[in-house]
Amino acid sequence: MGKETDKLHPMRHSLAHIMATAIQHLWPKAKFGVGPVVEHGFYYDVDLGEKKLSEDDFVVLEKEMHKIIAENQSFERSEMTIDKALEWAKDAAQPYKQELLNDLKRAGTTVAKDLDAAELGVETKAGAKVDKVSFYANGDFIDLCRGPHVESTGKVGAFKLLRVSGAYWRGDEKKPQMQRIYGVAFANKEDLSKHLKMLEEAKARDHRKLGQELDLFVFSDMVGSGLPLFTPRGTVLRDELAAFSNELRQRYGFEKVWVPHMTKKDLYEASGHWAKFGDELFLVKSQETSDELVLKPMNCPHHTRIYASQQRSYRDLPVRYLETTTVYRDEKTGELGGLSRVRSITQDDSHVFCRDDQIEHEINNLLVAAHELYTTVGMRLRVRLSYRDDSDAYLGSEKLWASAQKQLKQAVIANKIEYFEEEGEAAFYGPKIDFMATDAIGREHQVATVQLDFVQPERFKLEYIADNGNKKQPVMIHCALLGSVERFLSVYIEHTAGRFPVWLAPEQVRILTLNQEDSTVAYAQKLCEQARALGLRVTIDNANESVGKKIRTAEVSKIPYTLVVGPEEVKTGELRPRVRKDMTVTDKHTTVPVAEFLQTVVNEAKGRVTKSSF
Numbered sequence: 001m002g003k004e005t006d007k008l009h010p011m012r013h014s015l016a017h018i019m020a021t022a023i024q025h026l027w028p029k030a031k032f033g034v035g036p037v038v039e040h041g042f043y044y045d046v047d048l049g050e051k052k053l054s055e056d057d058f059v060v061l062e063k064e065m066h067k068i069i070a071e072n073q074s075f076e077r078s079e080m081t082i083d084k085a086l087e088w089a090k091d092a093a094q095p096y097k098q099e100l101l102n103d104l105k106r107a108g109t110t111v112a113k114d115l116d117a118a119e120l121g122v123e124t125k126a127g128a129k130v131d132k133v134s135f136y137a138n139g140d141f142i143d144l145c146r147g148p149h150v151e152s153t154g155k156v157g158a159f160k161l162l163r164v165s166g167a168y169w170r171g172d173e174k175k176p177q178m179q180r181i182y183g184v185a186f187a188n189k190e191d192l193s194k195h196l197k198m199l200e201e202a203k204a205r206d207h208r209k210l211g212q213e214l215d216l217f218v219f220s221d222m223v224g225s226g227l228p229l230f231t232p233r234g235t236v237l238r239d240e241l242a243a244f245s246n247e248l249r250q251r252y253g254f255e256k257v258w259v260p261h262m263t264k265k266d267l268y269e270a271s272g273h274w275a276k277f278g279d280e281l282f283l284v285k286s287q288e289t290s291d292e293l294v295l296k297p298m299n300c301p302h303h304t305r306i307y308a309s310q311q312r313s314y315r316d317l318p319v320r321y322l323e324t325t326t327v328y329r330d331e332k333t334g335e336l337g338g339l340s341r342v343r344s345i346t347q348d349d350s351h352v353f354c355r356d357d358q359i360e361h362e363i364n365n366l367l368v369a370a371h372e373l374y375t376t377v378g379m380r381l382r383v384r385l386s387y388r389d390d391s392d393a394y395l396g397s398e399k400l401w402a403s404a405q406k407q408l409k410q411a412v413i414a415n416k417i418e419y420f421e422e423e424g425e426a427a428f429y430g431p432k433i434d435f436m437a438t439d440a441i442g443r444e445h446q447v448a449t450v451q452l453d454f455v456q457p458e459r460f461k462l463e464y465i466a467d468n469g470n471k472k473q474p475v476m477i478h479c480a481l482l483g484s485v486e487r488f489l490s491v492y493i494e495h496t497a498g499r500f501p502v503w504l505a506p507e508q509v510r511i512l513t514l515n516q517e518d519s520t521v522a523y524a525q526k527l528c529e530q531a532r533a534l535g536l537r538v539t540i541d542n543a544n545e546s547v548g549k550k551i552r553t554a555e556v557s558k559i560p561y562t563l564v565v566g567p568e569e570v571k572t573g574e575l576r577p578r579v580r581k582d583m584t585v586t587d588k589h590t591t592v593p594v595a596e597f598l599q600t601v602v603n604e605a606k607g608r609v610t611k612s613s614f
Contacts (some may be wrong), residue, residue, distance in 0.1 A: 007189060008126070008185070008186070009037050009148065009363050011039050011150055011187070012037045012185045013036075013148065014075065014150045014153065014527075015041075015183060015185050016036070016077070016154075016183075017021055017149070018068050021138060021139060021140075022061055022064035023044070023181075027048050028449050029048075030046065030239070031046065031095060031096055032046055032047075033048040033092070033263055034100075040184045040186075041159070041182065043182045043183070045096075045167055045169070045177070045178040045180050046178060047096070047316055048179060052179070053164045053179050053181065055163065055164065059146055060163040061181075061530055061599040068153050070154070071153065073136050073152060073153045074138065074151065074152045075136050075149040075152060075153070077135070077136055078137065079132045079134050080135065081132055082101060082131065082132065082133055085133045086101050086102065088142075088280070096359065102492050110439055114473050125525050134146055135406075135548075138152075138153055151290065157186065157187045158413065158453075159186075160184055160192060162182045164181045164185060164217070164336070165595065166180070167179070167180035173332065176483065184578030186589070194301060197584050198442060200493065201441050202443070203258050203262065205495075206338075206373070207338055207340075207439070207490045208338040210497070214233065214557065215231050216234035216506070218456060224343070225343070226331055226336040227344050228339060228486060236504070237489060237506065241485060241504070242324045242346075245373065245482055246322065246324060249320075249348075252365040253323040254321065254350055255320060257294070257321045259306075259383075260293050260296075261295060261296055261326070262294060262300075262318070263293065263302065265293065265294050267301045267577055270456070270459060272429065272459060273297065277329075279330075280330050281294045281297055281330050284511050294586065296328065297298075297327050297329045298327055298351075298357050302349055303323075304456060304460045306321065307321075308460065310357035311465065314355060314472075317358065317474060318354035318358050319353040320351070321352075322344065323349050324347070326345065327345050329345060330343065331343050336489055339487060339493075341487070341501075343482075345484045347480050347484060347485070349478075349479075349480075350479040350480065351476060352479070353457070354474060354475055355418070355464075358475075359477070360414075360477055361570050361606065363450060367433070373448070373481050374437055375433060377495075379447075380437065381417070382418035382419060382420070382435075382438075383410055383412055383417055384421075384422055384425065385431070385433060386427075386432040386434050387401075387405050387426055387592045388426045388431065389423040391424075393427050393428060394426055394429075396430070400454040400455075401454075404452040407452065408432075408433055409603075411433075427478075428450050429453050429454075430454060430455060430492040431451070431452055432449050432451040432452075433451075434452040434464060439495040440495050442495075447483050448479070449480055449483060450477065450478070450479045451479070451514070452477055452568075453476040456476050500608070501609065502605050503603060503604070503606070505537070505559070507557070507559055508536050508538065508605065509536060509537070509559070509560070509561045510538070510539050510562050511524045511538065511541070511565060512550040512551065512564045513566070514549060516542065518564060520570060523565055528540050530598060534602050550564075555580075560612075561579060561601060562577070562578040563578070575591070575594060575595055576589050577590075577592070578593075580612075585612060586614075597614075600613050
């Protein structure tokens, strides 16, 4: 969390309790789950029995919250033994709190790993025994909680309840479904207003809405949840982005490889992925053999097999592989959403096998490549250095981890990249550089990643012959510049609001006929053929509609260049291109010869520029 978020945390957490207090007043039989702070706000999971909340209920709920805030009730902390706390939960008819407390009593604070620490009345150091838990009370409401809170209900800034959704208790589909009520909160009304305006803009940019309007991708119940189907137009985006990522990596010596989409489970048992993520894998049954197969959830173990297929010398390193391919993960149905979270995930995956003394150079290359990609797509970057925490969720020695984390930080500092550090965000096999991109309306998204890995080479016993003739273990570096192509597209479609630059636009030029005379139609067809011969993506709109309507249709479709052709263009061989507004640098409508126009658009596409030359 950033400093501003840390400062707002007690306020937002207090508002979660104020909302719970209001719910208890309005629906006295409410049963409460957890109510943590999230980005920009808070939520609380509640069980209201037969009562199903809607946003229409927010008026009365917010009114009750404002009443509690006006009373300026103090937040009072107290402690109980865990047995006394269990008596409280039973007497208060709060079964979800009872379950948490029973888990804490049995397993200590290891139970806290799947919950926000503030929602348990204990410090959450892994494995610690729990003797006492803390509570916070305001007015007539008391809740199991570790805090922090503001001094009183009157010091909570400005808030707004946004939505209610279903949420399984503790994320388990076998447990009861609760109602999760979300709110946003800021220090003052001005900041809240800015955020609400941003949310309205985000709604207009929703990639699911634009994906349908611009004919980019679809979903089908017959295919399955989380399995997007890309149309010809959407496939252009995928192919162009993958080609750019490949180009950047090949510039630094990466070579293409290919691996199958399924494998024996033995591979993931050896890598450690089976133990960690076995329940997220799609199982495949063979009718010919007794092999237990899975659809691949990642590519790194396969790439180690290619590396290990022959003896390597220190002179051969670094060995660099790239593969843009789809992997499969059995994500929970309730967590799927548009392209943001899918079950078929296309990664622009890269793996480097190198010597210790080559790490800095290889990471530097990847940092430069990522910077170029995100500069080209117009997104500002900073990085999160993702480290391990003190839990037992990671493989490899702490000494190796400390070395890896130090080298990643040195590489980021050497490249003068803005960064922040966060524990508990590492992969189970190594620390990461996670690239955080800011979109056009100020939201930050995790995109690219560079990961240092000392564990996979050890588990797979990878080797090379060092200059002294001894066998030595290489270091493995994982990288994805786009990350998931699908998730990147969900971010990028919203970043651009569907107004793609020429090099990415599924349709770069649309030709509109002024009339349907044979000479005009023939000229439009010839112009289209000339453009396609140069590799441009062009269509003709020869509908029997007014030119004004055709122009509006092209604008709605967000076409970069629109050409109206009629007798004048047939006679002169010159064009007056209409340029999409976000691409213009001048208000003048210039007239250009056909060949010059087409070659200029070709050059803009090759140069991956965002502004028009006209």
